[in-house]
Amino acid sequence: xxxxxxxxxxxxxxxxxxxxxxxxxxxxxxxxxxxxxxxxxxxxxxxxxxxxxxxxxxxxxxxxxxxxxxxxxxxxxxxxxxxxxxxxxxxxxxxxxxxxxxxxxxxxxxxxxxxxxxxxxxxxxxxxxxxxxxxxxxxxxxxxxxxxxxxxxxxxxxxxxxxxxxxxxxxxxxxxxxxxxxxxxxxxxxxxxxxxxxxxxxxxxxxxxxxxxxxxxxxxxxxxxxxxxxxxxxxxxxxxxxxxxxxxxxxxxxxxxxxxxxxxxxxxxxxxxxxxxxxxxxxxxxxxxxxxxxxxxxxxxxxxxxxxxxxxxxxxxxxxxxxxxxxxxxxxxxxxxxxxxxxxxxxxxxxxxxxxxxxxxxxxxxxxxxxxxxxxxxxxxxxxxxxxxxxxxxxxxxxxxxxxxxxxxxxxxxxxx
Amino acid sequence: xxxxxxxxxxxxxxxxxxxxxxxxxxxxxxxxxxxxxxxxxxxxxxxxxxxxxxxxxxxxxxxxxxxxxxxxxxxxxxxxxxxxxxxxxxxxxxxxxxxxxxxxxxxxxxxxxxxxxxxxxxxxxxxxxxxxxxxxxxxxxxxxxxxxxxxxxxxxxxxxxxxxxxxxxxxxxxxxxxxxxxxxxxxxxxxxxxxxxxxxxxxxxxxxxxxxxxxxxxxxxxxxxxxxxxxxxxxxxxxxxxxxxxxxxxxxxxxxxxxxxxxxxxxxxxxxxxxxxxxxxxxxxxxxxxxxxxxxxxxxxxxxxxxxxxxxxxxxxxxxxxxxxxxxxxxxxxxxxxxxxxxxxxxxxxxxxxxxxxxxxxxxxxxxxxxxxxxxxxxxxxxxxxxxxxxxxxxxxxxxxxxxxxxxxxxxxxxxx
Numbered sequence: 001x002x003x004x005x006x007x008x009x010x011x012x013x014x015x016x017x018x019x020x021x022x023x024x025x026x027x028x029x030x031x032x033x034x035x036x037x038x039x040x041x042x043x044x045x046x047x048x049x050x051x052x053x054x055x056x057x058x059x060x061x062x063x064x065x066x067x068x069x070x071x072x073x074x075x076x077x078x079x080x081x082x083x084x085x086x087x088x089x090x091x092x093x094x095x096x097x098x099x100x101x102x103x104x105x106x107x108x109x110x111x112x113x114x115x116x117x118x119x120x121x122x123x124x125x126x127x128x129x130x131x132x133x134x135x136x137x138x139x140x141x142x143x144x145x146x147x148x149x150x151x152x153x154x155x156x157x158x159x160x161x162x163x164x165x166x167x168x169x170x171x172x173x174x175x176x177x178x179x180x181x182x183x184x185x186x187x188x189x190x191x192x193x194x195x196x197x198x199x200x201x202x203x204x205x206x207x208x209x210x211x212x213x214x215x216x217x218x219x220x221x222x223x224x225x226x227x228x229x230x231x232x233x234x235x236x237x238x239x240x241x242x243x244x245x246x247x248x249x250x251x252x253x254x255x256x257x258x259x260x261x262x263x264x265x266x267x268x269x270x271x272x273x274x275x276x277x278x279x280x281x282x283x284x285x286x287x288x289x290x291x292x293x294x295x296x297x298x299x300x301x302x303x304x305x306x307x308x309x310x311x312x313x314x315x316x317x318x319x320x321x322x323x324x325x326x327x328x329x330x331x332x333x334x335x336x337x338x339x340x341x342x343x344x345x346x347x348x349x350x351x352x353x354x355x356x357x358x359x360x361x362x363x364x365x366x367x368x369x370x371x372x373x374x375x376x377x378x379x380x381x382x383x384x385x386x387x388x389x390x391x392x393x394x395x396x397x398x399x400x401x402x403x404x405x406x407x408x409x410x411x412x413x414x415x416x417x
Numbered sequence: 418x419x420x421x422x423x424x425x426x427x428x429x430x431x432x433x434x435x436x437x438x439x440x441x442x443x444x445x446x447x448x449x450x451x452x453x454x455x456x457x458x459x460x461x462x463x464x465x466x467x468x469x470x471x472x473x474x475x476x477x478x479x480x481x482x483x484x485x486x487x488x489x490x491x492x493x494x495x496x497x498x499x500x501x502x503x504x505x506x507x508x509x510x511x512x513x514x515x516x517x518x519x520x521x522x523x524x525x526x527x528x529x530x531x532x533x534x535x536x537x538x539x540x541x542x543x544x545x546x547x548x549x550x551x552x553x554x555x556x557x558x559x560x561x562x563x564x565x566x567x568x569x570x571x572x573x574x575x576x577x578x579x580x581x582x583x584x585x586x587x588x589x590x591x592x593x594x595x596x597x598x599x600x601x602x603x604x605x606x607x608x609x610x611x612x613x614x615x616x617x618x619x620x621x622x623x624x625x626x627x628x629x630x631x632x633x634x635x636x637x638x639x640x641x642x643x644x645x646x647x648x649x650x651x652x653x654x655x656x657x658x659x660x661x662x663x664x665x666x667x668x669x670x671x672x673x674x675x676x677x678x679x680x681x682x683x684x685x686x687x688x689x690x691x692x693x694x695x696x697x698x699x700x701x702x703x704x705x706x707x708x709x710x711x712x713x714x715x716x717x718x719x720x721x722x723x724x725x726x727x728x729x730x731x732x733x734x735x736x737x738x739x740x741x742x743x744x745x746x747x748x749x750x751x752x753x754x755x756x757x758x759x760x761x762x763x764x765x766x767x768x769x770x771x772x773x774x775x776x777x778x779x780x781x782x783x784x785x786x787x788x789x790x791x792x793x794x795x796x797x798x799x800x801x802x803x804x805x806x807x808x809x810x811x812x813x814x815x816x817x818x819x820x821x822x823x824x825x826x827x828x829x830x831x832x833x834x
Contacts, residue, residue, distance in 0.1 A: 018751065022774045101796045107785055109795050116807055117777065199807055218632075220808045241830040248832040334435065356825050357439045360534065368524055368828025378526050378824060379518045390533055390616055390821045391637045392809040404807045407795060408773050411785025413658040415665040 005182075006190035009145060010197035012175035013118040017143040017199075019173045021115055025092040031138055031170035032088035036081045038166035039131065042158060043077060050127065050155045057151050065255075069125045070152055080131040080159075083382045087135040090381050093400045094141050108410040113403040115141035116199045120191055121384060122147045122213060123204035130156045133202075133384045134163050134177050139399040143176050145198065147191060150183040157181055192217035202384055202397065222397060224385040226312040227257030227340035229370045232329040232355065234346035235268035241367065242273060242345040243280045249343065249370040251284040255314045257386060258341045258363075258373045262309060262319045264329045267293070270322045274298050277320075286316050293322040309336040326351055330358045337361060339388050341373040362388065362395035422599075423607035426562060427614035429592035430535040434560040434616075436590045438532055442509040448555055448587035449505035453498045455583035456548065459575060460494060467544065467572045474568050482672075486542045487569055497548040497576075500799045504552040507798050510817040511558050525827040530820040532558035533616045537608055538801060539564045539630060540621035547573045550619075550801045551580050551594050556816040560593050562615065564608060567600040574598055609634035619801055619814065639814060641802040643729040644674030644757035646787045649746040649772065651763035652685035658784065659690060659762040660697045666760065666787040668701040672731045674803060675758045675780075675790045679726060679736045681746045684710070687739045691715050694737075703733050710739040726753040743768055747775045754778060756805050758790040779805065779812035 023031075039046075050072045057067050072080075093113060100110035119142045121133040130146055137144035148156040160179040167176050180187050191198070195218040202222045203213045214221040231249050233242045249260035265273050274297045281288055288294075289304040301320075308319040309332070323329045333342050343365030344355040352366045363373035373395070375383035380398035387393045393401040440448075456463075467489045474484050489497075510530060517527035536559045538550040547563055554561035565573040577596040584593050597604050608615070612635040619639045620630045631638040648666050650659045666677035682690050691714045698705055705711075706721040718737075725736040726749070740746045750759050760782030761772040769783045780790035790812070792800035797815035804810045810818040 018747075018775060018777070021777070022771070103794050103796065107789060107794060111795075215635075220806070238830075244830060244832060252833045330435075352827075354439070358435060360435070360438070361823065363824045363826065366825070366827045368826045368831040369833050371833035372524060372826060372828070372831060373824065377520050377524060377826075378528075379520065389637070394821050395824050404811050406778065407780045407790065407812050408783070409780065409785050409789060409794070410769075410783045411789070413655075413661060414785040414789060415661060416669045416786050416788035 006180065006187055007194065007197075009178050009180065010118070010191070010194040013143040013145050013178055014197040016173040016175035017115065017117045020141045020143055020176055023141060023172060025094070027171055028138055028141060029088040031167040031172045032084050032135060034170045035134070035138070035163040035166035036084040036088075038162040038169075039081050039084070039159065042162045046072060046077065046155065046158055049158055050152075053152055053155055062151070066125055070127070072127055072155065076128060080128050083132055084135045087139045087382050087399065090139065090399065093139065093403050098405055105414055106412070107414045109407060111405050111407050113405050116402055116404050118143045118145065118198045119402060120145045120147065120194075120198045120201045120219070121204065122188060122191070122201065122209070123149065124206070124209070125149045125152055127152050127155045127159060129204055129384070130159045130179075131163065132382045134160070136382050136384055136399040136402060138167060138172070138176065140402040142402055143173075144178070145191070146177070146179040147188060148179070153181070153183055189216075192219065195219045204385055220392075222385065222387050222393060223389050224257075225388040226338040227259070227386070228261050228310070228312045228336060228338040229258055229340055230262045230264055230333045230337055230342040231260050231370060232264040232323070232326070232333070232342075232344045233266060233269065233273055234326060234344060234348070234351050235266040236347045236351070237266075237269065237273075237345035238347060239269075239273060239276060243276050245343070245345055245367065245369055246277055247280040247284060250281065250286055250318050252369070252371045254316050256371070257312075258370050259314070260318065260370050261311065261313055262321065262336070264321050264323050264332060265294075266326070266329070267322050267324050270294075270297060274320075281318060284316075286318050289317065289319045291321040294320045297322075312338070326354060330355065334358075334360050339390070340386065341365060341370045343368065343370050362386070423597065423604055424611065426595050426597065427535070427608070427611040430560040430562050430595060431614040433590040433592035434532065434534045437558045437560055437593055440558060440589060442511070444588055445555055445558060446505040448584040448589045449501050449552060451587045452551070452555070452580040452583035453501040453505075455579040455586075456498050456501070456576065459579045463489060463494065463572065463575055466575055470569055470572055479568070483542055483568075487544070489544055489572065493545060497545050500545075500549055501552045504556045504799050504816065507556065507816065510556065510820050515822055522831060523829070524831045526824060528822050528824050530817075530822050533819055533821050535560045535562065535615045536819060537562045537564065537611075537615045537618045537636070538621065539605060539608070539618065539626070540566065541623070541626070542566045542569055544569050544572045544576060546621055546801070547576045547596075548580065549799045551577070553799050553801055553816040553819060555584060555589070555593065557819040559819055561595070562608070563594070563596040564605060565596070570598070570600055606633075609636065612636045621802055637809075639802065639804050639810060640806050641674075642805040643755040644676070644803070645678050645727070645729045645753065645755040646675055646757055647679045647681055647750045647754055647759045648677050648787060649681040649740070649743070649750070649759075649761045650683060650686065650690055651743060651761060651765070651768050652683040653764045653768070654683075654686065654690075654762035655764060656686075656690060656693060660693050662760070662762055662784065662786055663694055664697040664701060667698065667703060667735050669786070669788045671733050673788070674729075675787050676731070677735065677787050678729055679738065679753070681738050681740050681749060682711075683743070683746070684739050684741050687711075687714060691737075698735060701733075703735050706734065706736045708738040711737045714739075729755070743771060747772065751775075751777050756807070757803065758782060758787045760785065760787050779803070
């Protein structure tokens with residue numbers, strides 16, 4: 001594959017997007033359902049090819065975490081299929097009338113949701129992104145260009161070919177779903193130049209990948225940066241609830257972007273709370289790193305440095321800071337946080353509302369685990385990422401978020417006077 | 418003013434934005450009303466200073482068009498004041514519940530509109546942008562940093578100081594509205610580096626200015642590029658309506674971004690339509706440039722080159738092309754257009770719907786003048802531009818469009834299982 005081939009793919013996607021813009025809801029949902037069936041029909045082959053790629057990755061000395069992400073087992077396969085079926089059942093994100101009125105002269109104006117056009121998804125090893133991303137893109141009437149990691153290329157290609165067959169059998173254009181089949185970085189570089197044909201890029205992976213892409217292209221990028229998530233235990237928090245929420249936010253799955261990284265404890269309840277919290281974290285093997293005040297109250301914990309407040313550990317480490325007030329908690333979060341998910345434990349409605357208003361984050365959790373932020377618990381279904389941007393989409397990126405809108409005005413010879 | 422001063426301004430705006438995030442609707446509306454009153458109180462001084470700046474611009478040999486844009490006469494002044502009062506009366510763009518549900522476990526989730534944060538507006542000579550932009554930013558709870566053209570610096574500073582006094586008297590923070598008071602390009606360069614403090618930049622001016630800004634910053638930019646607007650006269654168009662719409666779209670104000678630049682005429686009605694259209698345009702002194710087929714039907718018109726189809730004339734020139742079908746019209750628009758405003762004249766609902774779905778533009782006008790696209794006729798009130806982007810905001814940028822949202826989840830100790 002050379003530059004002209006990447007350009008050929010991008011042009012085909014642009015044409016497919018124009019055709020897709022008229023595809024009815026029932027046609028798109030039939031396509032999703034056929035894509036699920038088509039996946040089922042190649043299941044044995046997918047498992048076989050995937051097992052070969054997993055073996056190869058192991059032989060090449062890849063980490064356990066990486067080979068685990070790469071693996072499609074029975075459960076992952078069923079999950080991929082079921083997500084396509086579920087996205088088919090969701091309400092149509094297109095042709096929603098978002099606003100509308102008739103002006104004094106009788107011109108009827110409405111603002112309606114339409115597809116973005118062509119979406120490029122660049123991702124690392126998880127093959128389920130292949131099917132999830134194609135699903136939300138087709139649901140929202142977008143053409144999609146997939147670009148997965150080299151280590152999963154055969155698996156991803158097989159999954160994509162099956163989905164293409166399903167989509168085409170429902171009447172969607174041949175190039176509604178495409179995958180870049182060549183390994184190596186060159187093709188990604190070419191993709192980044194396709195600003196005439198691609199409307200938005202969504203990179204899924206480490207911060208380095210996202211940064212490289214965002215800085216190397218004129219195409220708008222929906223970015224999924226760090227989740228440096230905080231929980232603030234207010235002075236009036238229910239102690240048991242606070243411990244449960246802190247432990248669940250940190251420990252339920254330490255490697256996820258909505259896991260807790262920094263715990264803020266109000267000075268007025270620190271003496272009571274910190275020993276209870278330490279017990280909870282100790283029994284989950286979490287290393288605590290505390291501010292000076294925290295170290296005075298808890299023994300045997302390491303000091304937190306300035307760098308700790310900036311760190312997304314994605315590991316069994318938690319930084320702990322005592323704050324003098326809710327204002328200090330909010331300032332800390334807005335300064336060190338990444339605007340992903342931040343929570344408070346409080347019994348006071350006023351305190352909750354102040355936190356809700358002033359914390360500048362995509363998700364604000366009141367007496368709820370930070371782990372509950374995301375497409376699933378928000379009722380969005382499949383998502384292709386969690387945006388840490390503030391423009392266009394903030395938080396989970398589902399099929400609704402892959403739309404834009406157009407204004408349509410119906411007149412009867414209306415002129416401007 | 419040096420770099421550290423621009424940074425100081427940006428930091429102050431960030432702090433002001435945090436305070437503004439809790440400003441109630443009534444406080445923001447009172448601020449807008451006080452801003453209008455405060456402007457009235459400095460009217461004589463504004464007129465005086467503005468007259469000096471207009472004189473200076475004339476003496477420096479600036480064009481009539483430029484000095485006209487710079488001038489605040491009685492009508493412009495009243496317009497500026499009335500726009501602030503009107504924006505105060507509009508529905509609150511903040512705290513709208515955009516979505517919401519209670520999940521099966523009883524977690525209450527809602528997605529509500531919130532301010533973007535800090536908005537930088539970089540604009541050229543029209544001083545009414547100063548008041549319009551401040552108005553929509555304050556309405557939407559954003560802190561605003563204004564940066565107008567050097568030629569209007571004294572006028573803009575006076576207007577801004579009056580607005581600041583009004584805003585502060587309503588209880589808004591001192592730095593909710595700021596203006597960069599130093600002339601020259603250096604300050605703009607510094608502003609572009611403030612990605613830690615500024616959430617979005619909106620440049621208003623020529624394509625060169627917008628491009629320079631978009632390519633010189635990591636801050637997201639809402640772009641207002643060309644308006645290469647089309648009108649397609651379908652085979653079944655009502656001839657008189659078609660002529661009226663074409664003439665109004667082109668001639669009502671040739672220098673505006675939603676004025677017609679290319680007319681597409683269906684082959685099946687070209688013989689009938691073109692002479693009627695030529696008569697209409699001739700009496701408005703519009704120069705026609707035609708494709709080969711058009712030149713066969715109309716005499717004494719110059720040929721249109723490839724470059725003409727790409728050109729936003731903003732002048733009394735119109736390119737004319739005969740197309741074989743609606744598909745060819747749509748392809749031409751999607752290829753050469755700028756996604757701003759494109760219209761059709763037709764009596765067929767099917768034809769109108771095909772055009773509405775497949776033309777990839779911010780505004781699609783059915784039997785209505787392209788000149789009717791915009792905040793006013795769409796019921797948005799004051800706008801700070803017309804976005805030709807597809808992400809975040811498309812078309813008119815009013816106070817609703819200067820918001821983002823956050824997800825807020827209210828639990829009662831809800832954990833992830």
